[in-house]
Amino acid sequence: MRPQETPKANSASIRISCHQLYNEATDTRRRAHSHAILGCSEPLASLNIKKFPRGLNQLLNNLGTIAFFAKTKTSAWKGHLGAMEPTLGPKPGASVVRQKWEMKNRYKWHLPRALPISILLAWVPGGLLAPTLGPEPSNDEILERVAANNVKHYAVAFSVLREYKLRNRRFEKEAAVYVQVTYRPNEGMTYIISERSGSPKLIEIVEKLLASEADASAPTKLARHLISPANYAVYLRGTEVQAGRSCYIVDLEPKHKNKYLMKGTAWVDRGSYDIVRLEGATSASVSMWIGTPHIEIEFTQIDGLWLPVHTGAISSGLLLGTSELEIRYWDYFIMTPDHPTPSRTADSIHQSRP
Numbered sequence: 001m002r003p004q005e006t007p008k009a010n011s012a013s014i015r016i017s018c019h020q021l022y023n024e025a026t027d028t029r030r031r032a033h034s035h036a037i038l039g040c041s042e043p044l045a046s047l048n049i050k051k052f053p054r055g056l057n058q059l060l061n062n063l064g065t066i067a068f069f070a071k072t073k074t075s076a077w078k079g080h081l082g083a084m085e086p087t088l089g090p091k092p093g094a095s096v097v098r099q100k101w102e103m104k105n106r107y108k109w110h111l112p113r114a115l116p117i118s119i120l121l122a123w124v125p126g127g128l129l130a131p132t133l134g135p136e137p138s139n140d141e142i143l144e145r146v147a148a149n150n151v152k153h154y155a156v157a158f159s160v161l162r163e164y165k166l167r168n169r170r171f172e173k174e175a176a177v178y179v180q181v182t183y184r185p186n187e188g189m190t191y192i193i194s195e196r197s198g199s200p201k202l203i204e205i206v207e208k209l210l211a212s213e214a215d216a217s218a219p220t221k222l223a224r225h226l227i228s229p230a231n232y233a234v235y236l237r238g239t240e241v242q243a244g245r246s247c248y249i250v251d252l253e254p255k256h257k258n259k260y261l262m263k264g265t266a267w268v269d270r271g272s273y274d275i276v277r278l279e280g281a282t283s284a285s286v287s288m289w290i291g292t293p294h295i296e297i298e299f300t301q302i303d304g305l306w307l308p309v310h311t312g313a314i315s316s317g318l319l320l321g322t323s324e325l326e327i328r329y330w331d332y333f334i335m336t337p338d339h340p341t342p343s344r345t346a347d348s349i350h351q352s353r354p
Helices: 011-038 049-072 075-084 096-104 106-123 126-132 139-153 200-216 346-351
Strands: 158-168 173-184 188-198 232-242 245-254 262-269 275-282 294-302 305-317 321-334
Touching: 139 232, 139 245, 139 262, 139 305, 158 200, 158 305, 173 200, 188 200, 232 262, 245 275
Parallel strands: none
Antiparallel strands: 158 173, 158 321, 173 188, 232 245, 245 262, 262 275, 275 294, 294 305, 305 321
């Protein structure tokens, strides 16, 4: 009786199995290496991008270790790698010479993988790393610095062109008003209306808004409406990038009811403590026509001053229903002793519209 023969394995299937084993071993080895290089319990690919500063700090803490091993290539470094892979062999079927070469040069692959990390860190903007260092300012410190900036800004004279567009949904009416506004610290705000069009009633509302703003900007009244410790309490809620700037997100709580004070949120630049964006509702009704509008104001830096460039407001009044107001600002002119007075004709204002 002939002994039972062991079935012969197909040579192609053997090659495929060896190749799979090699791939699995390689993947395991690379995961182990990424653990050791980062000095953490998770590979780089699994770091949560939403926790970028935390993960970045973790990489910073381990960059010194990477640089040390990459520079010295000591036997301890090789031994460390050998200890990590006691069960991982070379590619099946490799010659003895090939096996020795792979074991000798095993540590070299870590250097090109460490370089992308160091390059990444070298090119990270300082503005993203700096905010993670040191304690955050207190609520009172943020408010005091914002108030100090407001005092500086309102000590500068400027002029600007504004376009007011008011739309009413209930009656399907709209109006547009073009205005040249000038502000001087010793006078407050003055304005000249260069053009009106649309619904007479809506034009009247815009004119009342302008008159009210001019009155509130008088030197004797301005301090009542600024963001300052006398008018507001603030509460730091977090941080966020707004208009390309790293900002504190601050909740604003007015200390008294006033149609020029806003209950809402301010985005404060973390470096300069200037207001980048405001959003909220007035703490008191503006009028029976407008009610209590929800307002959004965007600012931009012009000659060192953060000035509004766009205002949007939605209100719901008892008589008019829902209305939408949009204000666009352009052609700012910062007045100096050499150029104390802007001069624009109605034609020049019309030509300079965006």
